[in-house]
Amino acid sequence: MSxxxxxLVAGGVIGLALGALxxxxxxxxxxxxxxxxGFTPAAATTASLIIVTATSATAxxxxxxxxxxxxxxxxxxxxxxxxxxxxxxALAARLPAAVLTAAFAVIAAFAALRMLMPSDPDRPRASAxxxxxxxxxxxxxxxxxxLGVGGGFLAVPALVSAVGLRMRVAVGTSxxxxxxxSLAALAARAGTxxxxxxxxxxxxTGAAILGAWDGKRLSAKISGSTLxxxxxxxxxxxxxxxxxxxxx
Numbered sequence: 186m187s188x189x190x191x192x193l194v195a196g197g198v199i200g201l202a203l204g205a206l207x208x209x210x211x212x213x214x215x216x217x218x219x220x221x222x223g224f225t226p227a228a229a230t231t232a233s234l235i236i237v238t239a240t241s242a243t244a245x246x247x248x249x250x251x252x253x254x255x256x257x258x259x260x261x262x263x264x265x266x267x268x269x270x271x272x273x274x275a276l277a278a279r280l281p282a283a284v285l286t287a288a289f290a291v292i293a294a295f296a297a298l299r300m301l302m303p304s305d306p307d308r309p310r311a312s313a314x315x316x317x318x319x320x321x322x323x324x325x326x327x328x329x330x331x332l333g334v335g336g337g338f339l340a341v342p343a344l345v346s347a348v349g350l351r352m353r354v355a356v357g358t359s360x361x362x363x364x365x366x367s368l369a370a371l372a373a374r375a376g377t378x379x380x381x382x383x384x385x386x387x388x389x390t391g392a393a394i395l396g397a398w399d400g401k402r403l404s405a406k407i408s409g410s411t412l413x414x415x416x417x418x419x420x421x422x423x424x425x426x427x428x429x430x431x432x433x
Contacts, residue, residue: 189388191221196389200240200396202416212296212334214393215289216423222385226285227278230333231371231379234274236390237334238367241360243394248357258348259361265319266326266362267369273330274370278379287431289332293424299342300417321347325362330370 195217202213214236218229248254277285321343328339340359344350350358 188222188385192385192389193392195221196236196392197396197399200393201399212293212420213423215333216293216427218385218389219286220426222389224382224385226282226289227280228379228381230277230285230289230331231374232381232386232389233333234329234367234371234374235381235386236393237329238364238371239390240393240397241364241367244397245357245360245364248360251357253354253357254361255350255354255358256361258344258350259358260365262318262322262344262348262358263326263362263365265322266324266329266366268326269323270326270330270366270369271373273327274373275330277331277333278374283431285332286427289334290424290427290431292328292332292334293420293427296339297417297420297424299339300420301414318347322362326366326369329363329366330373333370 199213199217214233215226215229218224218232219226224232245254325339325343328334340362341352341355344355344358344362345352348355
């Protein structure tokens with residue numbers, strides 16, 4: 186299979202997961218770039234930030250049009266993550282490949298287990314204080330910058346539990362946080378001379394954006410809990426493979 190076709194297929198599948206689940210699908214972008222398209226871990230995390238920024242900004246526009254974005258809340262949450270995202274992004278570009286791969290495997294496993302945990306997504310929770318919200322926002326920024334993932338699997342529950350938003354609004358607002366953090370991390374990597382293969386990144390991004398729209402339609406036909414369990418089990422398998430690869 187040609188590199189272009191692989192990029193289109195991988196981008197479409199990941200976009201489908203993003204659209205169907207409302208977050209978490211981008212965590213597969215880095216392993217797809219490494220194992221299917223031959224990127225190094227450093228190049229994959231940088232390319233992933235480009236893909237995540239583009240898809241998140243596109244989805245943010247759609248959610249904003251539906252009134253599901255709390256701009257002030259999202260801006261404050263994102264502001265706490267900008268400096269950690271920049272620092273983590275600069276650090277990640279200088280670490281050994283095995284360290285990045287192992288760290289990503291741990292985060293992917295955590296994301297999968299988090300998805301398998303039962304929850305009541307529509308029940309709003311008490312809003313936490315500004316200190317805790319800032320701490321959560323900073324942690325999310327660090328994860329986004331270090332591993333090149335959007336972090337929707339962390340941002341959405343954080344906005345529900347730490348800020349008190351309902352699920353639909355939390356998903357829309359998380360896209361603002363993810364977009365800002367991804368841009369900050371990309372700025373930190375601008376001077377690292379990491380090679381960017383635009384012939385792969387561009388079609389991958391386009392397919393992911395288109396796939397996200399199909400994912401929204403898929404979510405209307407299959408229950409969200411079923412889709413989430415299937416995705417979480419697949420993600421656990423990917424995490425296990427990456428951890429084995431890092432320890433070899």
